[in-house]
Amino acid sequence: MIDTIRDLFEHIYRDIVTLNPVYYLISIIIFAAFFLAGRKIFRFSRPLSAVNGLTAAYTYFVFAGTVLIRGAFTEFMPGTPEGAVAMKPLESLRLALGGNSYYWRMIGINTFLILPFGLLSPFIYQAFLKDSKRPLLMTFLLTALTSFLFTLTIELAQYITSTGVFELDDLIFNLLGAMLGFLIYLPFRKLGRTAV
Numbered sequence: 776m777i778d779t780i781r782d783l784f785e786h787i788y789r790d791i792v793t794l795n796p797v798y799y800l801i802s803i804i805i806f807a808a809f810f811l812a813g814r815k816i817f818r819f820s821r822p823l824s825a826v827n828g829l830t831a832a833y834t835y836f837v838f839a840g841t842v843l844i845r846g847a848f849t850e851f852m853p854g855t856p857e858g859a860v861a862m863k864p865l866e867s868l869r870l871a872l873g874g875n876s877y878y879w880r881m882i883g884i885n886t887f888l889i890l891p892f893g894l895l896s897p898f899i900y901q902a903f904l905k906d907s908k909r910p911l912l913m914t915f916l917l918t919a920l921t922s923f924l925f926t927l928t929i930e931l932a933q934y935i936t937s938t939g940v941f942e943l944d945d946l947i948f949n950l951l952g953a954m955l956g957f958l959i960y961l962p963f964r965k966l967g968r969t970a971v
Contacts, residue, residue, distance in 0.1 A: 798839050806832040822966075823902060830895040834925065837888060841939070842932045860934065861942040868944070885948035886955070893922055893956025901964060911964070915957060922953030 809831035813824030871878035900917045904910040926949035933939025 886952040890952040890956040893953030
């Protein structure tokens with residue numbers, strides 16, 4: 776298991792380091808634009824504006840890595856052609872439990888890929904929902920919905936452009952990662968209230 780975790784982080788590190796610098800530059804521009812929008816349009820504090828910029832830049836970075844430049848963060852299941860559909864729920868978990876380390880790595884990547892989105896986006900949602908009767912519930916529901924829609928967009932784009940496989944397991948583990956991010960957010964949510 777330790778080897779699988781080390782392999783997962785080596786795989787992610789290798790893909791991030793080998794990305795074209797243009798994608799980093801675009802991420803920086805997106806961060807700056809959303810930081811400024813947070814400050815000027817929404818009147819967010821600097822920390823919340825930084826979270827706004829990070830969330831937008833990370834969203835772009837993940838989409839670019841999984842769809843636009845295909846190869847970073849992702850690889851195809853053995854024997855699965857590009858543009859295919861894999862709709863068996865938790866099939867990758869079954870194969871991983873059967874001893875296939877490739878699937879453990881893919882479960883790890885799919886879980887941790889969207890975790891930062893599930894951690895960062897609730898800070899932004901709570902700023903808009905501060906007058907809601909149930910701000911925590913609404914923040915959770917918005918985080919779950921936007922995480923699901925973000926992942927669904929990636930999967931549909933991979934399918935439509937034949938740059939990947941539409942996998943139900945990707946949706947499941949991405950959403951799990953976002954919810955883990957939300958759990959990490961919970962002890963820090965009061966910081967977001969003071970940062971508005």
